[in-house]
Amino acid sequence: MKVAIAQLNYTIGDFExxxxxxxxxxxxxxxxxxxxxxFSELSITGYYPHDLLEKKExxxxxxxxxxxxxxxxxxxxxxxxxxxxxxxxRGKQLFNSAFFLTDGKIKSxxxxxxxxxxxxxxxYRHFEPNRDFSVVEYRGEKxxxxxxxxxxxxxxxxxxxxxxxxxxxxxxxxxxxxxxDFVVNISASPFSYNQEGWRKNVLINKAKxxxxxxxxVNQIGAQTELIFDGGSVFIDKNxxxxxxxxxxxxxxLLVDTLNIGDKQLQNKVETTGKIHDALxxxxxxxxxxxxxxxxxxxxxxxxxxAVTVVLAVRALGAENxxxxxxxxxxxxxxxxxxxRVLAENLKIKYEIVNIQSAVDKFETELAxxxxxxxxxxxxENIQARTRGIYVMAISNKFGHILLNTTNKSExxxxxxxxxGDMNGGIAVLGxxxxxxxxxxxRFINKDGEVxxxxxxxxxxxxxxxxxxxxxxxxxxxxxxxxxxxxYIELNKSPKEIAALGFDEAEVxxxxxxxxxxxxxxxxxxxxxxxxxxxxxxGRKMPLVAKY
Numbered sequence: 109m110k111v112a113i114a115q116l117n118y119t120i121g122d123f124e125x126x127x128x129x130x131x132x133x134x135x136x137x138x139x140x141x142x143x144x145x146x147f148s149e150l151s152i153t154g155y156y157p158h159d160l161l162e163k164k165e166x167x168x169x170x171x172x173x174x175x176x177x178x179x180x181x182x183x184x185x186x187x188x189x190x191x192x193x194x195x196x197x198r199g200k201q202l203f204n205s206a207f208f209l210t211d212g213k214i215k216s217x218x219x220x221x222x223x224x225x226x227x228x229x230x231x232y233r234h235f236e237p238n239r240d241f242s243v244v245e246y247r248g249e250k251x252x253x254x255x256x257x258x259x260x261x262x263x264x265x266x267x268x269x270x271x272x273x274x275x276x277x278x279x280x281x282x283x284x285x286x287x288x289d290f291v292v293n294i295s296a297s298p299f300s301y302n303q304e305g306w307r308k309n310v311l312i313n314k315a316k317x318x319x320x321x322x323x324x325v326n327q328i329g330a331q332t333e334l335i336f337d338g339g340s341v342f343i344d345k346n347x348x349x350x351x352x353x354x355x356x357x358x359x360x361l362l363v364d365t366l367n368i369g370d371k372q373l374q375n376k377v378e379t380t381g382k383i384h385d386a387l388x389x390x391x392x393x394x395x396x397x398x399x400x401x402x403x404x405x406x407x408x409x410x411x412x413x414a415v416t417v418v419l420a421v422r423a424l425g426a427e428n429x430x431x432x433x434x435x436x437x438x439x440x441x442x443x444x445x446x447x448r449v450l451a452e453n454l455k456i457k458y459e460i461v462n463i464q465s466a467v468d469k470f471e472t473e474l475a476x477x478x479x480x481x482x483x484x485x486x487x488e489n490i491q492a493r494t495r496g497i498y499v500m501a502i503s504n505k506f507g508h509i510l511l512n513t514t515n516k517s518e519x520x521x522x523x524x525x526x527x528g529d530m531n532g533g534i535a536v537l538g539x540x541x542x543x544x545x546x547x548x549x550r551f552i553n554k555d556g557e558v559x560x561x562x563x564x565x566x567x568x569x570x571x572x573x574x575x576x577x578x579x580x581x582x583x584x585x586x587x588x589x590x591x592x593x594x595y596i597e598l599n600k601s602p603k604e605i606a607a608l609g610f611d612e613a614e615v616x617x618x619x620x621x622x623x624x625x626x627x628x629x630x631x632x633x634x635x636x637x638x639x640x641x642x643x644x645x646g647r648k649m650p651l652v653a654k655y
Contacts, residue, residue: 109249109366111290112137112145113351115340115359117329119397120154121166127152127173130188131180133360138184140362143247145186148294148327149256150204152177152190155296155331161202161234167191178209185210185246187253189294191235192217199236206253206294208244216244220255221279228298228334228637228646241282252288252320254279256295259322260310280318290321290365297326299337299386300640301379302597308341308349316347321365328356330393333637333644335386339374349373356385380547383638384419387536390636391423394534395509404508406499406529407431407451407458409443410568414450414559415548416513416536426455430508433460434495436467438574446560453558463494470494492528500531509533512633517542517585519632519643520592521618522625523578530632538635539642541592542568542585583614591618597641627651 114133118126130147137145149155152170160166170190177188185208192205203219219238223231244251258279283291291314297307315322321344328338342351342363352373353359361372377385395401403420407413420429433447444460451458470490478486503510512532514524519538524530537545549564568578568585582588591610594600595618602619606612626649635644 109144109247109364110140110142111323111342111363111365112140112142113323113325113340113342113353113361113363114145114147115326115328115338115353116147116151117336117358117393118148118151118154118327119329120157120331121160122154123152123169123173126154127177130177130186134177134180134184134186136360137362142184142362144251145184146292146294146323146325147186147188148325149189149206149296150191151188151294151327155327155336156229156231156334157191158230159234161191167193167202174207174209174214178207178213181209182212185215187292187294189255189296192219194236200232200234202235203238204231204235204255206255206292208246208251208253210246215246216242218242218244218253218255220258221277222257224257227641228644238279241279241286243283243286243288249289250286252280252283252286252291254283254291254293256293256297259291259293259314259324280314284318284320288320290323291318293322293324295324295326296336298334299382299638301383301386301638303640304337304339304382307339311341311343312347312349315343315345319345321345323363328358328389330390330636331397332394333390333634333642335390335637337382337386342368344368355382356389380544380551383540383544384548384551386638387419387540387636388423391420391511391534391536394636395424398509400507400509402428402430402506402508403511404430404432404499404502404506405511405513405532406495407433407447409433409440409446409450409563411545411549411559411563412513412515412518412537413447414563415545415552416511417450417454417456418552418558419536420511421454421456429454430457430502430506431459432495432498432502433458434463434498435460436462436464436491438491438576442562442566446563449560450558450563453560461498463491463498466494466497467491489525489528492525494528496525496528496531503533511536512538514538514632515542515545516540516643517582517588517592519629519635520596520625521582521588521621522628523582524628526628526631530628532633535633535635538632538644539638541589543589583618588618591615592622595619595622596647597639623649623653 116129152173174190188207192203206218208216221238223235225232325340327336337355339355340353341349344350435444510532512535515537516539518524549559552558569576594605602615605615629643635642
């Protein structure tokens with residue numbers, strides 16, 4: 109059988125656009141004499157539609173789109189993901205389903221069994237789990253159709269608590285009873301730099317354990333914070349990856365199960381390179397799918413804004429990025445020069461606006477209210493909020509989206525000013541720890557200096573008071589990032605983290621900063637997710653708690 113894999117970029121709720129893409133791929137696969145073409149999970153609606161699934165009109169449009177796509181499936185079959193109404197009187201109103209289309213109609217439907225409710229996933233909120241299993245017989249082959257988690261029966265977890273009790277049903281065990289010839293897995297699996305190897309290993313192990321070939325079809329593209337990386341694969345019954353599609357790009361592939369041919373794998377890319385590509389795609393799709401073209405941000409001469417602006421230029425083009433350099437009396441000459449050189453290297457529009465007169469005016473007006481007090485972080489925040497006013501004014505006046513440049517380390521411990529440097533429509537580095545920001549800068553400069561070397565090597569500073577350095581308030585970033593990763597991604601306790609070689613009092617101080625700044629993150633822009641535990645939908649913590 110000739111099976112086509114279609115790895116596409118969908119837009120949530122764009123039924124016409126998504127359907128046109130799917131039909132175009134069906135016609136293309138048909139011209140290549142394919143028997144079957146496979147699309148990803150919820151490809152009709154885009155993943156994940158959240159509470160749009162509660163709107164009747166949304167579901168009816170999805171049904172109509174499936175019927176229209178089915179008309180193109182004459183002489184070929186397709187597997188397409190979409191929500192389906194639960195006709196029974198029990199359970200949720202919908203299923204997360206895979207539709208098998210052929211002969212111009214819906215031939216069969218397989219519903220998803222294992223509905224994820226971890227991290228950013230909340231499918232059980234909307235979907236009823238499947239309880240019935242069957243395979244599709246088509247052109248002499250028996251095909252087991254699975255949806256994402258149904259194939260692996262398990263989830264990655266930072267600790268072992270309850271791991272062996274996550275699920276009571278194994279869809280693969282049930283489907284294997286029908287002796288299928290191969291498995292189709294339609295998926296919506298977002299990129300996570302610290303779990304990407306896990307996904308491949310699961311697929312390889314399933315193929316080996318059940319001695320069956322697997323077609324795994326993922327999607328690419330960004331849906332606000334979620335970034336899908338593609339990497340769809342065909343794995344033979346021995347667990348060997350034979351064909352692999354591109355990462356972070358739309359792609360398609362035809363596999364003849366009787367004549368597989370030579371291996372076709374992607375070049376291995378280091379983790380930092382994948383993070384770079386994920387963030388570029390995240391920015392590009394956020395703007396494209398929102399209908400915006402231009403971005404703005406404040407360029408300080410520091411590493412965070414430098415990396416952010418490079419990513420923005422690579423995503424949107426230099427002509428669509430405008431920056432402000434906003435020095436105060438505490439800004440060093442080299443910071444202004446570093447920012448200017450970077451802007452000129454990138455050939456982007458920039459202006460220098462000295463904020464000191466505006467800051468002085470605020471301080472003069474506030475002086476009667478602050479009588480009897482000494483300068484403190486309040487005056488520092490006035491500078492940050494003044495900068496926020498300038499960049500937001502550019503955003504409002506010219507229809508630009510402001511890019512937030514706060515990294516994950518700063519965001520975690522609250523090292524940022526609400527309504528100041530935490531302003532923005534999307535947080536580009538909000539899931540990137542500071543040490544990874546440095547690695548990104550080196551990756552960006554691998555073919556020649558784009559970011560001035562001084563921006564990379566100088567001690568990080570907010571430059572809000574004389575001779576200020578980040579380490580005045582925080583541990584060295586190398587240590588801070590390791591503490592944060594163990595606490596946030598791995599859910600370790602203070603004692604467990606201290607056992608790794610850290611001072612327990614320092615660990616507890618850092619964790620206290622994380623916990624007490626939840627209110628800031630709650631008000632922050634959406635964060636482009638590149639890890640297994642990003643701030644936002646995937647990490648739901650109480651704003652007020654004693655823990």
